[in-house]
Amino acid sequence: MIPRIQEKLSILADAAKYDVSCASSGGTRKNKSKGLGDSHQTGICHSYTEDGRCVSLLKILLTNHCIYDCAFCVSRRSNDIKRAAFTVQEVVNLTIGFYRRNYIEGLFLSSGIFKNADYTMERLLSIVKKLRTGERFNGYIHLKTIPGASDELIREAGLYADRMSINLEMPTEAGLKLLAPEKSHDDVKKPLQLVNSYLNAYAEERKLIRHVPTFVPAGQSTQMVVGATPESDRDIMYTADAFYRNYGLKRVYYSGYVPISGDNRLPVIGMQPPLLRENRLYQADWLMRFYGFEVSELVDDANPFLDMEVDPKLGWALRNLHVFPLDINTADYAMILRVPGIGVTSARKIVQARRFGRLRSDQLQKIGVAMNRARHFIISADRTPHQRMPTDMEIRQLIRASGKPAAAPQQLTLF
């Protein structure tokens, strides 16, 4: 017989897995007094499941009982599935037992809403409090903020959690209203705003007084489901951009919708989740955060969807051939960063290394530049400019012919 705890774990892991956030980075807790655990600045992926996704945290729901009936959610109240609920002590024991064996970086705790928001938030709070104070646990804790919970409960939870998040679910208000009429984006914005303001206030205070407790040191994140409703990539990216700006979010996650419902408002069960589209959105997200691209440079009214054939950086370059070829030995860092095939690390190394002499393409290759792409866009010491820049079509064909397909693998590798 399977022990009850294993059955609960299976049910509540199943219910939590559609939340794609897996980050365990940005924690700052240090193990000072011989307690358990120490946060790792860059996070650690301890394993990878058969779908190729990383396992960093024990990601579970406290319960999958829920008073809401959101069409896209596997735990919606009208869904006929097995229900379960952990006790506070069970979650604590699992977290500590897994952490001590180095299975995980910490806990990702979410929950269906049972009874009401405050009742749910109180249970979540009592778990993280027990881990931090009772077990002296310094591992990573990602906690869901329950929309509608009282300010005081949310503030207290923020003192124990490393990251808090609330999912937008649908990229636009209209999409959300269609599938979850009981919810609105405002329910998400208010608590995001609240946590962000506490976060800033605590940070300000810490500048003056040293012993101010940390408050959500790894920041906040959110998630949008992609492909359940008809929004364009442009809608999604503008929403993401606004949330990055307005609420200081650390991450926006994009989750390709996996059909789990026979509801006729949604893609039918058995349809493949839009993994390539999800990948392209992550690539665009990276370009916005680390490469200095504006949303408007990647999508616009004429191109509301990202190109599926080529990645968004190559797509931008192909639409802006007039800025190329770029001389790698003289160009600005910001422009080098925009060359397809050159990442942040390579760009930095190029700028450092060229002070010692003009760089050749064989050196660029060794530095880590993907020359099969970059070669069409750059001039280096051994490469004089083309008679004319090749055209969009020519470059696409050359890259396709160079072996490595321009279309990225089915799922993004983040690190």
Add this chain to the structure above:
Amino acid sequence: MHTLIFDGSFPGLLTAVFEAYERRTGEATVSTNDTYQPGLLGESVTVTTVETKARRVWRGLSRTIDRQWLNNVYAAFLAEQPTGNQHLFALIRMIFDRGGETVNNYGNPHVLQVSSWARKVHRERHRMEAFVRFQQLADGLFYAAVKPDFNVLPLIAGHFKNRYADQRWMIYDSARAYGLYYDGAAVSEVQWSEIPPGHDHRPPEEVLAGNEQQFQQLWKAYFTHASIPARKNPKLQIRHVPKRYWPFLTEFTFD
């Protein structure tokens, strides 16, 4: 040309650098005791490892290059590459001769080689921080065996000491037949002879703690249920967790 023969240890390599300057060898090569083959030309010098000389070289380095590059130098040494010592020797001398800036010269072959090995070793270190799986034994010890591609135990000791400060643990490198042991206060190196028999990567059932197997079952159940079948992508999984690591990972061992 001089050949400096040292004992293969890191302090030995640093001592060789010291000797190169003291003896004003000009261009020189390094070799280790066990690989040195006398050639027809040139003079060979056997270097005796001297801790104080090694320290002086290391201190000199730490004044010239930043922490990250210091780590790179040590990590590249731990890559145990046949040509590694020569590249490191040449790079360290280049740093002293031309200044710390020279490590940014990514067009230089020594800089490129050392940084590329360092990158590989750091990746392996990170993998070990992730892939160590402790099993609790009846006496309370948390035990794990690993088989890293490079000799990374020296690089992960601090991480595990900070993280598991309140539990006794041991991580054993089964490829290099030595391990790390933390007794609740400090980490020390242990040799194979000191490790109880049968503790390779699967300690026998009778030495496990009472609830150990239950935790392993729970972890496997969690691991199975955390996957989304509609997104199945075993190729990607294997790219992240190459199969050579599977025998040491609880969630990949089937019973």
